[in-house]
Amino acid sequence: xxxxxxxxxxxxxIAAFVYRDRIRNRFFPGPxxxxxxxxxxxxxxxxxEKEIDRLLGKMGRNGIKDLSAKDRKRxxxxxxx
Numbered sequence: 233x234x235x236x237x238x239x240x241x242x243x244x245x246i247a248a249f250v251y252r253d254r255i256r257n258r259f260f261p262g263p264x265x266x267x268x269x270x271x272x273x274x275x276x277x278x279x280x281e282k283e284i285d286r287l288l289g290k291m292g293r294n295g296i297k298d299l300s301a302k303d304r305k306r307x308x309x310x311x312x313x
Contacts, residue, residue, distance in 0.1 A: 239244075274309075280310055280313060283306070283310060284307065284310050284311070287299065287303055287306065287307045290303070291307075
């Protein structure tokens with residue numbers, strides 16, 4: 233009977249090792265996985281605002297002609313959201 237218990241413990245240890253990533257993600261989710269819809273929206277909004285501020289700052293220093301075509305297109309896309 234004790235040999236069966238030892239074998240069972242060994243099998244459980246191997247299974248835990250093989251499935252360690254699934255176990256870790258199930259019980260200890262990484263950052264950002266527990267965000268609510270509002271948290272995700274606000275995070276994306278902050279990122280958009282940072283990019284807009286960067287582009288407007290670049291434009292404010294040297295005028296709109298300093299922006300590349302790619303930057304102008306990105307600024308237009310971000311301003312429509």
